Amino acid sequence: MEANYEKMLQDSNRIKNYIKGDIASLDEDTLTKKENEKKWSALEVVEHLNKVYDVYLDNFRNAIDAADDLPQNETPQMRRTLLGRLSIYTNRPKGKKRRFKMKTFDFFRPAVTPEHLHGTLETYLRNKETFNDLIKDARTKNLKNVKVPTALGEKVKFFIPECFEFLLVHEERHMIQIAEAIA
Amino acid sequence: MSEEIRTLFQSTFGKSISISEEASEFLYKKFKPKEYAAREMIVESGGYARYFYFVLSGVQAIYLLNEKGEKVIFGFSFKGSPSGAFDSFIRQEPSNFFLEALTPSKMIGITKPDFDELFNHFPEFYRWRAHFMEDILLGRISREVELSTYSAKKRFDAFVKRCPPELLDIPQKYLASYLNMTPETFSRLRALRD
Secondary structure: OEOOHHHHHHHHHHHHHHHHHHHOOOOHHHHOOOOOOOOOOHHHHHHHHHHHHHHHHHHHHHHHHHOOEOOOOOOOEOOOOHHHHHHHHHHOOEOOEOOOOOOOOHHHOOOOOHHHHHHHHHHHHHHHHHHHHHHHHHOOEOOOOOEEEEOOEEEEEEEHHHHHHHHHHHHHHHHHHHHHHHO | OOHHHHHHHHHHHHHOOOOOHHHHHHHHHHOEEEEEOOOOEEEOOOOOOOEEEEEEEOOEEEEEEOOOOOEEEEEEEOOOOEEOOHHHHHHOOOOOOEEEEOOOEEEEEEEHHHHHHHHHHOOOHHHHHHHHHHHHHHHHHHHHHHHHHOOHHHHHHHHHHHOOHHHHHOOHHHHHHHOOOOHHHHHHHHHHHO
């Protein structure tokens, strides 16, 4: 099947513009507000996303740089793994609802203090720029059979385009969580 | 300043106004050369259009994605034509469109502050702007008529008649989308013509 990198880029930009335009300008009290001790604040959600990017960005860069160029005029193709398919399905929000609530891994658990406020948001926006550049670079590479390790471990790998999609639906899910946290 | 750019300015602005020495210097200084590789994104949906361009070489496509995520081609730019994602450039807001270099492209681009300064310092350029907007409007009306009243064959014939030859070398799916037909129909019509 065709890899729709343009759709991924559009979705990624929508998320970036939401954080940059609607969230980054909020005051500290709103950004760190928690409904209860168990729930995350908006800032904690953003920090969680930074931790996720820490796991993936370098792996993407190395794999994309090592891949062959796609012949001109050839449409980029993608494949899916069973687990990738399942992960995208369970993470994709339905409207404004997050289905299949799940606990995160300990190493993805955010730890932010008010002094990290701007640094956390700036880091996220930088990560987003890097992620968008990776999507753009992927458009000219043959990544049909190229996999990267996931947060589930070195042995559990996703194909790169499906891993992009997974990160995007995972972020969409957390944008709903942010909207709930600041409400 | 290359003869190529001088000719380009003359064939665009020079059609509407007489370009003074001072204005000419301003244009040469503010329009910066830009190069894009084939498939490179010049503007992306959700990103910002930093420049208004004129094309020196290459072909670029402007498109957006429909609800299914499919590309819908709105137009092309090519040697001698203006180019850009004007929604974002004019409003300085994220663009709804993608602008992609389909072939290696050389362009010259001016930023929005410099574009605005051009009209502030040289108000005669508003005459060019009025002609430019008229051309865009008439072009869009004519395309609207073609899309809503012409048969696929007539749309294809009208396009082939007016398009520059380099456009026929780009991937068929882009041309088919622009003409609102399937790649198969486009291919059949092309075979009939050849």
